[in-house]
Amino acid sequence: MRKNQLDCIAHVDDRLIEKAEKYVGVKKKNTWAKWGAIAACFCLVAVGALTIMPKYLRETDAGTGRKQPVSGGINEGSLYSVAVLPADRNRDDVRNADCNEISEAEIQGEAGLRDYLPTKLPDGFHFDQASLYVTTMNDGTIYKRLLITYRTGKGAKALPKEEGAEVIPNAHDLGEEFRINVFSFMPDTSAEIYSVEEVRSELQSGNLGNGYFCVQYGDYYVGIEPLSLSAEEILGLIESIGR
Numbered sequence: 639m640r641k642n643q644l645d646c647i648a649h650v651d652d653r654l655i656e657k658a659e660k661y662v663g664v665k666k667k668n669t670w671a672k673w674g675a676i677a678a679c680f681c682l683v684a685v686g687a688l689t690i691m692p693k694y695l696r697e698t699d700a701g702t703g704r705k706q707p708v709s710g711g712i713n714e715g716s717l718y719s720v721a722v723l724p725a726d727r728n729r730d731d732v733r734n735a736d737c738n739e740i741s742e743a744e745i746q747g748e749a750g751l752r753d754y755l756p757t758k759l760p761d762g763f764h765f766d767q768a769s770l771y772v773t774t775m776n777d778g779t780i781y782k783r784l785l786i787t788y789r790t791g792k793g794a795k796a797l798p799k800e801e802g803a804e805v806i807p808n809a810h811d812l813g814e815e816f817r818i819n820v821f822s823f824m825p826d827t828s829a830e831i832y833s834v835e836e837v838r839s840e841l842q843s844g845n846l847g848n849g850y851f852c853v854q855y856g857d858y859y860v861g862i863e864p865l866s867l868s869a870e871e872i873l874g875l876i877e878s879i880g881r
Contacts, residue, residue, distance in 0.1 A: 720736065720737040720771055721773045722735075722771045722773050722781055722782075722783040722825070723773050723781045723823070723826070724781070724823050724824055724826060725824075727775065727779075727781075731776045731777070732773060732775060733774045733775060734774045735771070735772070735773045735774070737769055737770070737771045737772075738769065738770055739767065739768070739769055739770075740768050740769065740770045740784075741768070748770065748784065750782075750858065751782060751820045751822065751858075753858075754820045754879055755786070755820065755879065756875045756876075756878045757879070759788060759875075760874065760875070762790040762813075762814075763816070764788065765786065765788060766787045766788055766789045766793040766815070767786075768784060768785060768787070770783075771784075771785070781821075781822060781823050782822045783819060783820070783821050784820040785818075785819050786818045787816075788815060788817070788818070789812060789814060790813030790814045790815070791811050791812045791813025792812065793812070815865060815866075816862070816863060816866070816867050817862075818860065818861070818862060818863075818875075819860065819861030819862075820858060820859075820860055821852075821858065821859040821860075823859070824859055825852065827852060829851050829852055829861065831853075831854055831859065832851060832853050832854070833854055834854075834855070837851065837853050838873065838876065841869045841873045841876075842869075842873075844869065846869065848865060853876060853879070855879065855880050862876075
């Protein structure tokens with residue numbers, strides 16, 4: 639600071655200095671109060687998120703089971719994301735729920751479920767991958783769901799790896815696909831559930847379309863997501879199931 643500036647400060651009226659000190663003190667106090675309020679808001683948001691998130695996970699769980707398969711304890715949202723059970727059972731009574739990848743050969747060991755898979759696939763389609771969902775209730779009842787994807791092209795696992803990571807599959811390489819769900823119980827679903835005769839009639843009249851639907855085979859239910867399949871191909875699938 640130059641000498642002439644110091645001389646000027648030395649001649650400042652004492653009352654002005656007192657006012658300046660009071661102003662600075664108020665400004666600092668207001669600044670800390672403002673940031674303190676912001677910090678308090680963030681704390682409230684964090685606590686609210688921790689309180690609401692588990693409930694959200696339970697309420698957005700698997701009717702379709704499309705979330706990542708993860709096993710969990712009874713209080714974890716991941717448990718409900720893979721739990722499959724009829725609409726008349728309470729999810730709070732679930733003891734355990736698992737979802738694991740299963741091979742085509744291992745499916746043959748799943749008595750009941752294996753008997754309700756199509757024995758004849760549309761031309762060009764082959765087994766790609768499958769997952770088995772198993773839900774155990776507190777009373778010991780077990781509910782199972784088998785989800786299988788069939789496609790015409792290469793599956794993601796058939797692609798080479800580079801530097802330890804799987805190559806992102808090309809849509810052209812994957813080809814067309816359709817999915818089959820086999821339930822050992824009547825599923826909780828908003829989709830239409832038909833008898834074999836009813837779905838045959840719907841297909842022949844052209845009223846079915848390519849949306850997800852279920853077909854009842856006794857105590858088992860088969861959910862079909864035809865995607866690109868024609869009505870003729872869908873009918874062929876249904877006719878081959880259980881034979």
